[in-house]
Amino acid sequence: MLAQPRRTPALTPSNPLDPKTLAMLRALERKVLWLATWTIHNANHLRPSRDGLKVGGHQSSSASVATLMTALYFHTLRPEDRVAVKPHASPVFHAIQYLLGKQSREKLERFRAYGGAQSYPSRTKDIDDVDFSTGSVGLGVAATLFASIVQDYAHLHRMVPDGERMGRMISLLGDAELDEGNIYEALLEGWKHDVRNCWWIIDYNRQSLDGVVSDALFRKIEGFFDNVGWNVVTLKFGKQLEAARHGPAGEAVLDWIDRCENQMYSALTFKGGAAWRERLQRDLSGTSGLKELLDQHDDASLGRLMTNLGGHDLETILEAFDAADGNETPHCFVAYTIKGWGLPLAGHKDNHAGLMNPEQLRTFQQLMNVPDGHEWEPFAGLDIDEQATRSFLSRVPFAQRQPTPVCEKIAVPAIEAPKADKMSTQEAFGKILFELARERTPLAERIVTTSPDVTVSTNLSGWVNRRGIFHRTERSDAFQAEKIASPQKWQMAPAGQHIELGIAEHNLFLLLGQLGLSDKLHGARLLPIGTVYDPFINRGLDALIYACYQGARFMIVATPSGVTLAPEGGAHQSIGTPLIGMSQDGLTYYEPAFADELAIVLQHGFNHLQDDEVGGSLYLRLTTRSIEQIQRPPTENVDWAASVVKGGYWLRKPTGSSTLALAYCGAIAPEVLEAATELAQTHPGLGVLAVTSPDALYSDWDKAQRARRAGDKEQTRKGEKASSHAETLLAELPQDAGLVTIIDGHPASLSWLGAVQRNRTQALGVTKFGQSSDLQDAFRLHGLDADSIIAAARVLTA
Structure with missing residues (x-):
């Protein structure tokens, strides 16, 4: 594990853990691990295959988070909390939902098959309570940060009932997801917007698809999060190792673990207790108390001691989560884990896509005390009374979550087209929003705009002048205060309706996705509009697809289109964006030429965002080119508008x-x-x-x-x-x-x-x-x- 991380201050939970509760959670932890492992085994070895393809399912990646997710879902989560589960932990998530009565056995039996539980948690495809779809690594992580900002927006705009508690937006992520650049773009944006109530829990198993993660990664992790104001809590050693610290050779052994390279630690974990004994005897030869320590353990016991990491120790995890409860400061928990924990695949560098064979599964089933024929039974193999378990599960705070009430639709009045002999569609868009901003109508109150540092050049400044920039605290415009002439009069305040972003298109689409799910996640209907340069749709494409896959509703207004901003050169000219708009599910692309067409499309668009049956998001491809407008006969209006x-x-x-x-x-x-x-x-x-x-x-x-x-x-x-x-x-x-x-x-x-x-x-x-x-x-x-x-x-x- 190489080098000693900065020690986290002692964590003091507000309420001591009840021994009976801890015993129940340990039993559920084992059950979750079994059900997740069995679900994957059934899909790959028992269910008939028509095409002969491997189904997969990531048994080892699931095993590494079984303890963390048990602590979260059965103890820590409140009904208002929202969670993005790392993609490869989908079987664990579905197993937990099954125990809570929110997932069916039939869906588990058809895991990764048509009509079954999805390979990766999906808001739109799964029947259980998925908050954030995950799959494209890193996106679900960053989405929770923007969900926190949207939650702040909804609360500060008084769009939720008084007294409604703020939820924590939580992401459980694999350490390899930290390779995704969009995470760091999001962290910086979160710092700018003073993000609150956000937890990222890193499954730090130090293994990725192709190998073992760099030894010093945790140092960089701590630095990144510390620099943007997050609390970093490192869960490295479990209770057993911490207790051993005070016994014979304890400090020497923990120091050895700190200095042990990740590859070696993983290899010894896979080989087991005898290998640990041999290595410690060699590397710590002559250390006072080492023989006494080793004599206290047989090989199996020694193996358990040396792999007693914080991310697999329920007490350690629960104390850390409880200590952070009620603290709005964003938290990053670095939980040391073992990929494949509890399975015969544990620690092997090739275990990412590895599957237990039938013989290994039979041995594992015996260890879990699950009788043949009872593999799907929710309470088979538990060493705690079934009735007591059912009673406990019925009282789990997260299980008390009620469906988010359906938000009322916002009335959309007729939108008048601006009048001019010549006009660009971008100019017309700005004028329409400027007029909407004039009155305090229900429609105008629910519009929220955002842009990645191109607010002025996409004609949003008129709207912002009238509606202001959203910020948690009041901030005046220094240029205005100093009486310096400027057409931009941008006041920052909690009541502002524009969220200004830095130049990162990924953040734009991640934010639009969360704004467009505000009714589902926070009970507040918003009508989001984002503007961007059309060529740079491609730079945020992964996040755009992700937003649509989640079922988010928003408008993206992209301009200038095509080659019409010719002096800017090829880097600012778009070619394939119409094909993106046509091919993307959940997104309808429009490219009006005239201002009156745009007015009709916008009016339709605000209704389309709210249509639960056939609605979706809109992509408007506009231009900066001013063209002569067409005078249409009044008799043409109704049929013509429908055709537009x-x-x-x-x-x-x-x-x-x-x-x-x-x-x-x-x-x-x-x-x-x-x-x-x-x-x-x-x-x-x-x-x-x-x-x-x-x-x-x-x-x-x-x-x-x-x-x-x-x-x-x-x-x-x-x-x-x-x-x-x-x-x-x-x-x-x-x-x-x-x-x-x-x-x-x-x-x-x-x-x-x-x-x-x-x-x-x-x-x-x-x-x-x-x-x-x-x-x-x-x-x-x-x-x-x-x-x-x-x-x-x-x-x-x-």
């Missing part, structure tokens, strides 16, 4: 004799309309299709195709046929007409339109990195200018 939401409408309808149509998306509209004017001279009846959402159009078309393939019985009975908005739109275009699609993004975003009714298609878009230029050169370079559109049309109609 569905994904598209005919800006110029084709005729029955049309030979050509142009379909475009976003700020490329002026080039399309310029090309259309010239092409109309040789192609009378030419159509121009405005696509406001390639995603909504495609999803609806795909749904209709799936329904037809499945043979929807209800529609067949009525003599109907599944159809889609894309099919309805393109039915107005003759099948033999050509179709040119144009988008300032990857051409595949719209090229699929040609397949709807098999029109011949030319797809224009961006496929190469751009470079610094003006807009005209950028469009010519990528083939998006009017001349390129006309050339593509001529190829189709030659």
